[in-house]
Amino acid sequence: MSGKFIVVEGLEGAGKSSVMSLITAILTASGKTVQQTREPGGTPMAEAIRDCVKQNWQETVAEQTELMLMYAARVQLLTNRIQPALKRGEWVVGDRHDLSSQAYQGGGRGIDREIMAQLKAVALKGFSPDLTLLLDVDPVVGLERARGRGELDRIEMAGLAFFERTRARYLELAGQDDRIVVINAMQSMEEVHADVKRCIKEFIA
Template sequence: MTAARFIVIEGLEGAGKTTAISTVRQWLENHGHPVVQTREPGGTPLAEQIRTLVKSVQTEQVAPETELLLMYAARVQLLSQVIRPALLRGDWVLADRHDLSSRAYQGGGRMIDATLIDSIRQAVLGQTKPDFTLYLDIDPVIGLERARVRGELDRIEQEQLAFFQRTRARYLEIAHSEPNIAIIDASRTVAEVQQQIVVALEAAGL
């Protein structure tokens, strides 16, 4: 049996992560892999409370570093309680966001120094990292319009367009530099996006 894998779906708001996750999960299950699905921030009772803090509009301005540390607090809790135990059991983990989100949103969008983020990553995440990541790339203008149609925007979704442009630029910079990240053109039709995903999964040998 193939060893358990940790697969992550990333992308801006409105990129279609929900549909992508459904596509990947079906593909994995069709190939006989037991799947544990997670999301970030969140995925455990405590991490979900942190998610509420991060996403809710606050009466005070949230410092970028505060947001960063909250993200990693939730991430460590999810790793220790769900992701690592699942991988040890031989289950495949399918995650809606992981560490790449912080590198893009807090590193790119919030412009926090990458060396600070890297030092936190190395200190708290250890050797656990995704085996494969699908990054759903979309113009923030299109993605945010999709998000608005979906409903009320949370604190992060209410950021200015420039924030998401910086975030997308960092996503692309990292995706082009790391071999285990596949870039999916999320501006295409649902069927075309699903086909790109399947091709990427097959090319990765999963």
Template sequence: MSQFIVIEGLEGAGKSTVQRHVVDWLDARGIAVMTTREPGGTPLAERMRALVKEVHDEPLTMEAELLLMYAARVQLVKTRIQPALAMGTWVVGDRHDLSSLAYQGGGRGIDLGLIRQIKAAVLGDFGPDLTLYLDIDPAVGLQRARARGPLDRIEREQLGFFERTRACYLELVRGDPRCELLDAGRSEAEVKAAVLDCLERRLCIPG
């Protein structure tokens, strides 16, 4: 049965790299796989991503930010992720619902109960089968993000925002058996080894 695997983490945690490792691992086992990212992943959702990520003349309220995230997420889930899973294709996503709980909940301070109500109203009980959370010190992650190039609107937030986001991530991940916490502060080779070990333990697919 196809599964939905999600990579989560702060800026600079290495989500894109880990996503490639997961895809390569599945490819080597002959599994059809599709990748996505959030916000985004469809033409319409990518436009919503731009509204969230880019700096505009008009400030974006935290409530509007949250609703745009879910609008983009619903568009992606309904038009790409669920149809792919129904066809037997595995999906490996860069971010999903946990990001909204951590960033808009932990970081912005929006009530987690309200966020969960929105999620339940628009997506029901749909969610990842496995989430790999890449934990990293926010200061280290932001340093890596700056080395990549110009920062987007969210990446320009103060360090305290990311510290609150990380604290929320950790609390949520530690309470969810579908999540695996990985130390993203280690070398790329060490992180890759930890990811592959997790996939071997969690998915039990012959190589």
């Protein structure tokens, strides 16, 4: 039996890490074998690409460069970890997947939708998560939470307008796909976790 791929999405400061841990605990308690992944990253090569994407370079990082690096890391993760795990019947919980590129590079950076669609088709060949939880947070609140964790990386320093465009694209795409569930991440952590628990238990059932 094939496993399932569940993805947690959201802006910086949305609370993805705690939700990832919660989902993993629920799935494990129900008898599933679970792997966690993150994007970009998750394999040695993909982690090296992550470092490349995140750091502040003393040169202009072209939007197309950022986009293609994201997909290069994603294909490595998909090929080496996600698809093999699913074939073994394991469940995979991912910190970000393709929806991030559609929102960040497509919405935030403003890269043409047709280019986004073509690259997605070439890289993923129709692969998609079974369930995505989008933790929706106001960018002002999310960035303030992110700053509280420490120094911001190159993408996190893109500015408020960038994250407002990213959030708008996230919500637009969520409204077009019934496999994406929007969770209000402006609630207390207890309320967010209660919503996540309900969603995951319904999905398992």
